[in-house]
Amino acid sequence: MTSILILNGPNLNMLGTRQPEIYGHTTLEDISRRCRDHGAARGISVTVEQSNSEGTLLDLIQSARGVHDGIVLNAGAYTHTSIALRDAISAVALPVIELHLSNIHARDAFRHHSYIAPVALGVICGFGAAGYTLALDALAGQLEIEP
Ligand code: CA2
Numbered sequence: 001m002t003s004i005l006i007l008n009g010p011n012l013n014m015l016g017t018r019q020p021e022i023y024g025h026t027t028l029e030d031i032s033r034r035c036r037d038h039g040a041a042r043g044i045s046v047t048v049e050q051s052n053s054e055g056t057l058l059d060l061i062q063s064a065r066g067v068h069d070g071i072v073l074n075a076g077a078y079t080h081t082s083i084a085l086r087d088a089i090s091a092v093a094l095p096v097i098e099l100h101l102s103n104i105h106a107r108d109a110f111r112h113h114s115y116i117a118p119v120a121l122g123v124i125c126g127f128g129a130a131g132y133t134l135a136l137d138a139l140a141g142q143l144e145i146e147p
Contacts, residue, residue: 001045004139005068006035006132007060008050009076015101023101026129038133042140054078054085061088069143070095072135079104079114086115095142097135100125 008028016027032048039046047068051057057078064071071089073096078085089096096119103126104111117123121142124131 001043002140002143003045003047003068004039004070004072004136005060005064006032006046006048006072006074006136007057008048008074009057009078010052010054012074012076013050013052024128031129031132034129035132035136038136042136044136044140046136054082058084058088061085061092064094065092068094070097070139072097072099072132072139073116073120074099074101075116079116080111081115083115086119089116089119095121095139097121097139098123098125099131099135101128101131102126 012028015023016025016030028050035046035048049060051060057075061071071094075082075085075098079098079100098114098116098120104114106126114123122138124135124138127134
């Protein structure tokens with residue numbers, strides 16, 4: 001069975017509790033359930049993880065090799081700072097979709113640059129929680145799984 005890891009970075013555990021005008025009302029648990037259901041309907045196993053720690057995110061990316069077929073990564077603010085995450089993605093050699101709930105290009109200038117984007121298969125941003133299932137479908141398309 002195809003397996004996809006959805007990896008969430010710092011502060012995304014607070015989704016649905018604060019700043020709903022930017023990040024919406026949906027909690028990470030809601031998103032996880034939707035993604036697992038979306039995957040199950042397509043014969044894809046979906047694992048959702050979140051960590052506030054850059055080191056744990058690196059460990060999860062490294063451990064994905066041989067276990068998962070692709071990664072949807074919302075690296076949160078580490079997107080704009082972490083060369084280490086970029087190196088881990090390059091090394092793991094799995095298709096990675098960079099995802100953001102908000103349109104990072106319509107926000108602060110420091111959010112316009114991503115260290116991840118050049119090593120990602122593609123980037124989805126600005127569609128809120130719906131972006132996660134869009135990313136799953138995009139990965140499934142790349143992995144040649146029927147929608
Ligand atoms: O739009 C996204 O998904 C971001 O990755 C979210 C990050 C931000 O640093 C990126 O530039 C764009 C921030 C996540 C913070 O999540 C919160 C959720 C609820 C309440 C407060 C913060």
